[in-house]
Amino acid sequence: MITISVVMPTYNTPVPFLKEAVESILCQTFQDFEFIIVDDGTTDGSRQYLEELTDRRIRIIRNETNIGITKSLNIGFREAKGRYIARMDGDDVSLPERFEKQLAFMKSHPNAIVCGTKTAKIGKRMSAPKRGMEDMESYRVRMLFANPGPVHSTAFFDREKLNRFHILYDEELIYAQDYGMWMTISRYGDICVLPEVLGLYRVHSDQISKAHRQSQIRCDKMTQRKLLTQLLGNVTDEESDMHYRYSTGYYPDATLTPQIIEWYDRILAANSQRKIYDQKKLKRRIVRIKRKLINQTFTKEMSTGEKAKLLFRHLPFWDAVYAVLRNMALRIRRKARNNSV
Numbered sequence: 001m002i003t004i005s006v007v008m009p010t011y012n013t014p015v016p017f018l019k020e021a022v023e024s025i026l027c028q029t030f031q032d033f034e035f036i037i038v039d040d041g042t043t044d045g046s047r048q049y050l051e052e053l054t055d056r057r058i059r060i061i062r063n064e065t066n067i068g069i070t071k072s073l074n075i076g077f078r079e080a081k082g083r084y085i086a087r088m089d090g091d092d093v094s095l096p097e098r099f100e101k102q103l104a105f106m107k108s109h110p111n112a113i114v115c116g117t118k119t120a121k122i123g124k125r126m127s128a129p130k131r132g133m134e135d136m137e138s139y140r141v142r143m144l145f146a147n148p149g150p151v152h153s154t155a156f157f158d159r160e161k162l163n164r165f166h167i168l169y170d171e172e173l174i175y176a177q178d179y180g181m182w183m184t185i186s187r188y189g190d191i192c193v194l195p196e197v198l199g200l201y202r203v204h205s206d207q208i209s210k211a212h213r214q215s216q217i218r219c220d221k222m223t224q225r226k227l228l229t230q231l232l233g234n235v236t237d238e239e240s241d242m243h244y245r246y247s248t249g250y251y252p253d254a255t256l257t258p259q260i261i262e263w264y265d266r267i268l269a270a271n272s273q274r275k276i277y278d279q280k281k282l283k284r285r286i287v288r289i290k291r292k293l294i295n296q297t298f299t300k301e302m303s304t305g306e307k308a309k310l311l312f313r314h315l316p317f318w319d320a321v322y323a324v325l326r327n328m329a330l331r332i333r334r335k336a337r338n339n340s341v
Helices: 015-026 046-051 069-079 098-108 136-143 159-164 177-185 213-232 237-247 258-274 279-297 304-314 317-340
Strands: 004-010 033-039 058-062 084-087 112-121 156-158 190-201
Touching: 004 015, 004 069, 015 033, 015 046, 033 046, 033 069, 058 069, 069 177, 084 098, 084 159, 098 112, 098 156, 098 190, 112 177, 136 190, 136 279, 156 159, 177 213, 213 237, 213 258, 237 258, 237 279, 258 279, 279 304, 279 317, 304 317
Parallel strands: 004 033, 004 084, 033 058, 112 190
Antiparallel strands: 084 156, 112 156
């Protein structure tokens, strides 16, 4: 049996990006893989580049028309013959030891269904990872409020477990299909992220996250709403929109309001009854979100005392103390940086 099936969908990807992505796969230190490239109805010069690839491990599957990344991924996953499936995007880069290290991890962690890796932006210096893997209870709590990752193009799946639990991508999710996949996988096993940077991602104007941002948000909300409905029962469109806006951290103008405080109290009360999530970890996550929202409430005109008063009003005592000290440290650091210029 082939050890790894690499699945990479592509549609009109600029040839220089696509070439770099393909070469990063072919240059892996672990070489027992097949490379399934799903050409989703490409109409530009990248089609000729794909036709000229001669490596025996590469298998091109061509869609007659453009059907989208989610359906293309499912085609690739169904065609995969490897014991594991490695995701790849046509505009990203996998570092040489990615497969070797992910394979070793999966073999030594039998409860894992998927593992990703830390990533860095192409052209930027790779910084030290901020944290390693977290326990699944913390992961599931984070998932209620935002997509917790891993970065999709670094995902490395146990295909045997995917088949056992009949897991594929939800084709209702045209975009943000990874969020839906993590939600499904979290019901059956572990989702892990290796603390080492083994993937590089590219930021450019043609990528999905920029060109189709509103559609991506809509699909994010579809997944998030399923999780909220499981916990709360019926959830209205307005509640779903509010939860997304205030919980994801994507909106720097979102501030702490009485409505969102009431909403988070409702979430905690519902979980206290249904016990879907670890209650302590859920409380900690909500405190972190509140702290961020309070910081976004601060204005230049507010005194230190006014800011502290706001923190102590809405956060547990020691969390408020931590927030005050942290804000003071950041202010001192900014002042020192300005003086050095």
